[in-house]
Amino acid sequence: MTLNQVKKGQIIEILDVDDNDNCRSVLKMGLSKGHRYSIEQVYRHGPVVLSKGYTHIAVGYSIAKGIKVEVVS
């Protein structure tokens, strides 16, 4: 599944990030393969807010579609 399909409260692991300029911009913030994040908020057709420790990152819908994830719990 992709990051736009997750639900609030889930913990996900990133499996792959699409290879295009938009998606690459999230890598620098630590959103890369193998990392686990909790989902803080999901907006329908809108951004997804992820968190890890005290880092909170909001990612736009079209980027979220390009990030493959797996729900861990």
Add this chain to the structure above:
Amino acid sequence: MNCISCDGCQNTACPSYSRHEKVERAVLVGNPNSGKSALFNNLTHEYSRVSNFPGTTVDIHHAPFRHYTIYDMPGIYSIQNSTREDKSWLRTLIWGIDDSSIENFDLKSAHGGVILNVIDAKTLSKDLFLTQQLIDLGFDVAVIINFMDDAKRLGIVIDVVRLEKIMGVKFFPTSALSEDKTIDFETVIMSAKKGNILPALARQKYIGESFPDKLALETSEKGQEEIFPARTKYVERIAEECVMTAGSGRDIADKISDIMLSPVSGIITMVLVLAALFLVVGKFVAGDLVDFMSGIMNDYYVPFIEKIVFSFTPPKSFIARLLTGDNGILTMMPAIVIGVLLPLIAGFNLFLAILEDSGYLPRIAVLADRFFTKFGLSGKAVISMILGFGCVTLAIISTRVLSTKRERFIASFLLCFIIPCMAMFGIIIGILMRMGLIWGILYFGILAVLFVIAGKVLNRFSPGTREPLVIELPRLRMPRPKNILKKTALEVTSFMKESIVIFSIGALAVSLLDVCGGLDLLNAALAPIMEGLLKLPREMSVVFIMNLIRREMGTVQLLSMQLTNIQMLTSLVTLSLFVPCISALIVLLKEHSKAEAVFIYVVCIVLAFLVGGAVALFG
């Protein structure tokens, strides 16, 4: 003087001494919102704008600290992902050379500059990526761990000794916001040194290569695919080893943040905050405070000046009309600037400063992202739009945080076309308050509809690619009174300085025109637009001309004009849509291509009159 290795000796043969003499520049580098500007301010006693959202600093500031020059940089996450300009300034500042000679440059002959890497104690596993990258590129680095006060409150303990051992550079814990004075920055600057290279890189023996090669490696595909993930994993492991968190780690700030971000309560919060803004600024500032201040100016100040002027020249004389006439430099100008604008500017800036400092703005950006996507903008543009209600000129500069040229063009257009700046907006709210609720709804309704239409049209026809939202949400913080007051005071002073000069020139020019009959000519020339299209008295021409120079200078004239409600609405809408002031035009020309700037300017004027004409038709 504290040398690191020799306890402050003055022996010129000592390696530390000569090194001390050599270091000239220290550059604050770190992730966005890591507190570089706050540190910069503490160090240099200058003021670089401090807010609680990533991307506050869009320019490089520099100021002296003892015999060094300290540079405050816009925040970056990593070097290969930053723009070309970022790279060239970084190199230039570190080596004090211009960009052209960089290709043949080697790190061995580098001199004069060190990097002070600022990291956030709460988010070490993310922030250390840049630290490690700076080390891998061969810079002399010292690390400042900021926000230690936050970390302490949240039960985060950092093993500094271990960090230093693993990474090979010095770490200095501090809290810039509470103006912690326990570390001596000269010591920090002097301790900057080369650290331990990423093991994956060291194994491949990249160490001996030149700086341009290292930088090229970072930007290459190999860099992105192999070194990048290796570095991320490596620093995450370091953070795991060196950071211990006790307690639940969630506090009241997280709970409020949840409320602000949840789709339903978030929108309610947003509406409440905006309502508070209108109530405070509209009712208290634009109403009561302005009445009070204007009262003092008109009842005491103006008669006082008139008495003095009339004591040496008759009231009808040329000089008396220049000084104390309808647009008199000594009467009208101070009465408006001090009586009306000063309270408005102070009130608005105070409110904005609180919003900026709390960390709420990026949360609005997330909430509004879906809506703004329809206009080809990411939610980040909301921050610029809100700043636009402060000052459109500053807001146009702030669009630099938007990633693509296309987004910046759309945002600048909407700022120039729709958003009225605070000086003007305050006057408008004051007038609307007197006209009644229905007129207020009409005014804001017209602007909102136009915003949506303009946004959709721009999205449809602007060339270029769009870039979706990626934004880090800073922790919410209690705004600090000192920073808010300082920021407000600085904004107000710079506004007053500029405004007094321009107002005086404007008032003088209008008075001169008036006295020699030029005003009638101008009114006659523009009569077809004013009377024919907008159904307004022809004397409105001068309001529009003044609006071109400074928006509030024109709008404030409405206060003394006898207009029907529909005429007033026509004027308010047309003046709001009408192009921003002359300083906004200058910035527009600087930040965009000439063609784009002229396009925005001309289209705004034409559309303003067309929409104004349409409103007048309903009269």
